[in-house]
Amino acid sequence: MEPPQKQKLVVVASNNIPKIKATRDGFTQMLPDSYDFQGISVDSNVSDQPFSDEETLRGATNRAQNAQAARSEADFWVGIEGGVETHNGSICSFAWIVVIGKDGKVGKARTSAYFLPEKTCQLLKEGVELGHADDMVFGQTDSKNKQGSVGLLTGGVVDRAAYYTQAVILALIPFRNASLDFL
Numbered sequence: 309m310e311p312p313q314k315q316k317l318v319v320v321a322s323n324n325i326p327k328i329k330a331t332r333d334g335f336t337q338m339l340p341d342s343y344d345f346q347g348i349s350v351d352s353n354v355s356d357q358p359f360s361d362e363e364t365l366r367g368a369t370n371r372a373q374n375a376q377a378a379r380s381e382a383d384f385w386v387g388i389e390g391g392v393e394t395h396n397g398s399i400c401s402f403a404w405i406v407v408i409g410k411d412g413k414v415g416k417a418r419t420s421a422y423f424l425p426e427k428t429c430q431l432l433k434e435g436v437e438l439g440h441a442d443d444m445v446f447g448q449t450d451s452k453n454k455q456g457s458v459g460l461l462t463g464g465v466v467d468r469a470a471y472y473t474q475a476v477i478l479a480l481i482p483f484r485n486a487s488l489d490f491l
Contacts (some may be wrong), residue, residue, distance in 0.1 A: 313342055314342075315342045315343055315344045316341055316342065316343050316344070316383040316384065317343075317344050317346065317379075317381065317382040317383050317384075318331060318332075318335060318343050318344070318345045318346070318382065318383065318384045318385075318386060319346055319347075319348055319375045319376075319378075319379045319382040319384070319385050319386070320345060320346065320347045320348070320375070320386045320388070321348060321350045321371035321372055321374060321375035321385065321386060321387045321388070322347055322348075322349070322350075322371070322388060323347040323348070323349050324347070324388075324452065324453055325453050325454075325469075326452075326453065326454075326455075326456060326467065326468035326469040326472065327347075327388045327469075327472060328345055328347045329469040329473075330388070330468075330469045330470075330471075330472035330473040330476050331345060331386050331388070331472075331476055332345045333469065333473045333476070334472075334473050334474075334475075334476025334477045334479075334480060335384075335476070335480065337473075337477060338476075338477045338480040338483075338484055339480055339483060339484060346379075346382075348375055348378055348379060350371055350374035350375050350378060351370070351371075351374055352367035352368075352370050352371050352374075352387075352389055353366075353367070353370040353374070354366055354367035354370065354389070356437045357391075357392065357432065357435075357436075357437040357438060358389060358390075358391035358392070359391065359392055359393065359394075359432075360391065360393050361391070361393055361402075361404075361418075363391060364389050364390070364391025364393075364402070364403070364404050365389075365404045365406070365416070365418075367387070367389035367391070367404070368387040368388060368389035368403075368404040368405060368406040368416075369387060369404075369406045369416075370387065371387030371388070371389060371406070372385045372386060372387030372406040372407065372408045373385070373387070373408065374387075375387065376408055382410070383409070383410050384407055384408065384409055384410070385407070385408045386405065386406070386407050386408075386476070386479075387404075387405070387406045387407075388403055388404070388405050388472060388476075389403060389404050390402070390403040390438065391403065391404070392424070392432060392438060395421075395423075398423050398424070398429060399423070399424050399428075399429045399432055399433075400421040400422060400423045400424065401421060401422055401423075401424055401438060401457055401458070402418055402419050402420070402421040402422075403418070403419045403471075403472060403475065404416065404417075404418050404419075404475075405417050405418075405419075405472065405475045405476050405478075405479040406479065407476075407479045407480060407483070409483055413482050413483060413486075413490075414482070414490075415478075415479040415480055415481060415482040415483060415490070416479055417475040417476070417477075417478035417479040417481075418475060419471060419472060419474070419475040420471075420474075422458060422461065424438075424457070424461075425445065425461075427445045428441045428442065428445050428457070431444060431445070438452070438457055439451060439452030439456070439457070442456070442457045442460055446460050448460065452468070454467075454468070455467040455468055456468030456471070458471045459471075
């Protein structure tokens with residue numbers, strides 16, 4: 309009888325429920341194995357509400373690296389950072405996912421983007437973070453730990469965890485294709 313296989317530790321650089329669920333769903337679909345998923349609160353070292361593609365990617369990278377520094381015994385570290393950017397006078401929302409493996413391999417992917425309603429855009433321009441703006445516009449409490457902006461706007465057709473899951477899967481491409489080099 310073979311000894312039980314050791315679970316691989318995946319540290320998610322957030323205690324946000326949808327981010328942990330998306331990571332779990334992405335890993336189990338893309339790299340089937342036995343995992344222990346743990347959230348940890350770390351800084352992104354960017355603004356509370358990143359307002360560009362570059363800042364958002366930097367935030368996801370910083371989160372993954374800060375989780376790695378805090379929990380060096382893990383097999384994978386995952387940073388997920390939501391951001392917004394202006395586009396033709398409006399504001400769209402998206403997120404970056406960065407996965408670091410214990411072998412130093414890095415995977416990155418960006419979610420799809422969607423445009424935000426005018427009231428939300430105005431609050432963002434005033435410096436309000438998207439989750440708080442959503443709570444104000446939609447009369448919710450702590451929506452970013454539930455269905456998020458995307459869930460509120462799609463009537464639950466796509467919730468925040470499902471929105472992140474596809475990008476987690478795409479960020480795992482370098483790990484699934486270990487014989488290939490990715491820049």
